[in-house]
Amino acid sequence: ELKVEQNPLFLSMQEGKNYTIYCNYSTTSDRLYWYRQDPGKSLESLFVLLSNGAVKQEGRLMASLDTKARLSTLHITAAVHDLSATYFCAVDMYNTDKLIFGTGTRLQVFP
Amino acid sequence: DTAVSQTPKYLVTQMGNDKSIKCEQNLGHDTMYWYKQDSKKFLKIMFSYNNKELIINETVPNRFSPKSPDKAHLNLHINSLELGDSAVYFCASSRRGASGELFFGEGSRLTVL
Numbered sequence: 001e002l003k004v005e006q007n008p009l010f011l012s013m014q015e016g017k018n019y020t021i022y023c024n025y026s027t028t029s030d031r032l033y034w035y036r037q038d039p040g041k042s043l044e045s046l047f048v049l050l051s052n053g054a055v056k057q058e059g060r061l062m063a064s065l066d067t068k069a070r071l072s073t074l075h076i077t078a079a080v081h082d083l084s085a086t087y088f089c090a091v092d093m094y095n096t097d098k099l100i101f102g103t104g105t106r107l108q109v110f111p
Numbered sequence: 112d113t114a115v116s117q118t119p120k121y122l123v124t125q126m127g128n129d130k131s132i133k134c135e136q137n138l139g140h141d142t143m144y145w146y147k148q149d150s151k152k153f154l155k156i157m158f159s160y161n162n163k164e165l166i167i168n169e170t171v172p173n174r175f176s177p178k179s180p181d182k183a184h185l186n187l188h189i190n191s192l193e194l195g196d197s198a199v200y201f202c203a204s205s206r207r208g209a210s211g212e213l214f215f216g217e218g219s220r221l222t223v224l
Contacts, residue, residue, distance in 0.1 A: 031211050037152075043201070043215040050210060086152060092211045097142060098167055099213060101154040 002027045002093045006102035013079050013109055021105045023072040023089035030067045031092035033099065034074055036085045043088065047074075079109045114138050115216040117202050123222045124192060131188045132219045134202030142166075143185040144203040144213065145177060154201070160185055161207055192223045 003026040013019050023032070034046040047056045049065035049072060056063050060083065062075045072089055086106045090099040115136045124130055136143065144167070145157040159167035160179040174190045185202060202216040 033212060035215075042217045043154075043213075045212055045214070048210050048212050088154065090154075090213075097205060097207060097211050098156060098159065099211070100156070101146075104152050104154075106152075 002029070002091060002100045004089060004091050004100050004102040006087075006089060006105050008105060009103060010106045011108070013076075013107070015080055015109055015111055016078050018078065019076050021074040021076070021087055021107075023074070023091075023102050025070050025072075025091045025100075025102075027070075027094070028067075029070075029091045029093065030065075032065050032072045033090045033092075034063050034072075035088045035090065037088065037104075038085050046087075076107070079107075081109050081111070083107060084109045113217075115202055115204055115214050117200075117216040117219050119219060120217060121220050121222075123224065125224055126192055126194060128192050129188065129190045130192060130221070131186055132200055132202075132221075134185045134187075134216055136183055136202075136204040136214070136216075138204055138206075138214060140204040140206045140214070141182050142205045142207045143179065143182070144205075145185065145187050146201040146203060146215075148199040148201060148218070150198070158185075158187075189221075192221075194223050197221055197223045 032049045035043040047063040052067040054065045065072045086104045089102040142161045144159045158177040163179045179185045199218045203213040
């Protein structure tokens with residue numbers, strides 16, 4: 001069974017700092033997604049990574065995928081308060097359109 | 112226009128009751144899903160339909176019965192509600208054969224007393 005693990009589960013960081021969230025998964029897949037969820041809200045798609053070595057950037061966030069290591073990273077550059085949210089990675093199980101979600105990383109950015 | 116819409120947003124009910132949640136998408140997608148998010152924010156897939164056909168049916172109690180009247184709608188009916196059913200239920204949609212990206216509804220928060 002596909003397992004998707006994120007770390008850290010909780011991240012408190014100061015504005016202006018950089019940090020990386022890691023997403024590891026247990027079986028072969030080359031489709032990985034990152035979502036953002038604000039408290040009490042829906043999930044918003046951030047990045048879609050569809051091949052080994054894929055890298056995408058949007059503002060202060062950059063996501064990458066290494067399918068051989070079964071690892072994706074979400075890098076935060078110069079964090080701002082507006083980035084405070086829970087971030088989920090999700091892996092498409094054997095490219096079946098069945099997304100298995102990670103545990104989520106709750107990010108809190110303080111001044 | 113909301114792309115994936117769910118009703119109701121909030122449901123508070125007693126144990127043993129039956130309730131339904133409705134979902135509609137106007138994105139032209141052919142695949143729809145139900146996910147359950149528990150109190151620890153963990154998201155778990157429950158069901159998936161493609162063009163009205165059930166394609167994913169996870170280990171979910173048979174008190175939960177999805178129904179897709181057409182590819183733009185997916186409903187979830189829950190019988191004999193239990194305390195452990197309290198959660199946020201998210202509907203999502205995607206286009207099969209495309210990127211696999213899911214588009215989520217706003218969620219329906221179910222509280223069973």
